[in-house]
Amino acid sequence: MLALPPGLDPDLLRSFVLIVEGGSFTRAAQAVGRTQSAVSMQIRRLEDMLGQPLLLRGTRGVEPTQHGLWLLERARRMLALNDEIHATFRQPEVAGAVRLGTPDDYAIRWLPGILARFAASHPAVQVEVICAPSNELVERLGEDELDLTLISEGNEPPGARVRWLWRGPLLWIGTEAAARRRPLPLALASSGCAWRQAAIGALDAADRPWRMTYTAASLSGSLAVALAGLAVTVAMPAPLPEGVSRLGAEEGLPPLPDFAIGLLRGPCSPVAEALAQHIEESFRLDLTIEPPLRA
Template structure:
C-alpha cells in the first residue's frame, strides 16, 4: 500500500523562512502575529515532519543548519507560489495601469521578484516603472507623475505618511587597497543622496580625509568603479559582485548609520493599493521586517 507523507503546512514554512532570514524567533513571531512559544512549536513540528534539525542558535543568533539551508531556498519558492494561487482566487479582479517609482539602488535587488509575482496574480494590470534618485521620485509623485514609489530614508517630505518596509545598516564596499588610501577615494551618488550624506558625515566625524573620485548616477555605477579598484562606495547589505567585500574598522573606516526603505503613495486608487499591499508583503516575506507606518 502506498504511504502518503504528511503535508507541509505553509504556515510552518513561513515561520521557518522568517526565522532563518531574520535570525530571531521573536521577530518572526511578531511578523506572523503569534507568540514566540507558538512559533517554536511550529518549528519543532516541522522538524518532526522532516526528521532533521533545521535551525541552531549560533554566535549571530539563530542560523539554519545544512538541511535548513536546503529547505530555505525551496520554501521561498513554495510560499511564493502558494501566495500567488491564494491572491489570484481570493482578490477581486483588478485591471488598469499603475506607475511605480524606485531608486536604481533597489531595482535589481527587489523589483524582479516583486513585479514577477504581481504580474502572475494580477495579469490585467500594467505596471510602468521609473528608476530615478529618491528626491526626484518624490517630486514626480507630488506632481502626479507616479502613483507610488520606493524611497530611501531622508528623502520623505515633511509630514508625509510613509510605510517603512525595511530598516538596517549601510555598509562600506570595495577592495582593501583603495580603502587604505588617504584621502579616501569615494564613488557616490550626486549631492542630495542620503547615502552620500551619511558617508561624508561619518568620515568628517571621524576626522578621516576623503575625496570624491567618482560620481555615479546609480549603485551599479558606483560598484563598477569599486570593482575597478579605484574607490570605495556605500551600499545596503546584499550579495556583492565577485571581487568586492564589506569594509570596516579593519581598514580604518568609521561605522555608518542605519537607513530605511520606505513606500510613499499618491491618491488612493484600487490598482495602486493592490500593488502597495503586494510590495509590503514581499518585503515582509523576504526580510522578516514588520512594515510600519510613520509620519
C-alpha cells in the same frame, strides 16, 4: 496501497522562514501575530514531521542547521507559490495602469521577482517603472507623476506616512588599495542622496580626510569607478562583482549607519493599492531579499 506523506502546513513554513530571516523567535512571533511559545510549538511540529532538527541557538541568534538551510530555499518557493495561488483566486479582478518609482539601486536587485509574481496574479495590470534618485521620486510623486514609489530613508517628506519595508546596514565597497589612500577617494551620488550624507558624516565624525573623486547618478556608476580601483563607494548588502569587496575597520573606515527602504504612496487607486500590498507582502516574506548581512 502506498501511504502518502503528510502535507506541509504553509503556516509552519512561514514561521520557520521568518525565524531564520530575523534570527529570532520573538520577531517571527510578532510578524505572524502569535505568541513566542506558539511559534516554538510550530517549529517543534515541523521538526517532528520531518524528523530532523532545523534550528539551533548560536552566538548570532537562531541559526538554521544544514537540514534547515536545505529547507529554507524550498520553503520560500512553496510560500511564494502558495501566496500566488491564493492571490489569483481570492483577489477581485484589477485592471488598469500603475506608475511605480524606484531608485536605480533597487530596480535590478529586487524588482524582477516582485513584478513577475504581480504580473502572474494581476495579468490585466500594466506597470510602468520609473528609475530615479529618491529625492526626485518624492518630487514626482507630489506632482502626481507617480502612484507609489520606493525610497531610501532620509528622503521622506515631513509628516509623510511611509511604510518601512526593510532595514539593513550600509557597507563600504571597493578595493583595499583605494581604501588606504589619504584623503579617501569617494564615488557617491549627488548631494541630495542619503547614502552620500551618511558616508560623509561617518568620515567627518571619525576625522578621516576624504575627497569626492566621482559623482555618479546610480550605484552601477559608482561601482564601475570602484571596480577600476579609483575610489570607494557605499552600497547595501548584495552579491558584489568580482574585483571589489566589503571594507571596514581593518582599512581604517568608520562604521556606517543602518538604512531603511520605504514605500510612499500617493492617492491610491485600486490598481496602485493592489501593487502596494503585493510589494509589502513580498518584503515581509523576504521572498526576493537576502537576510541583512553584517560587516
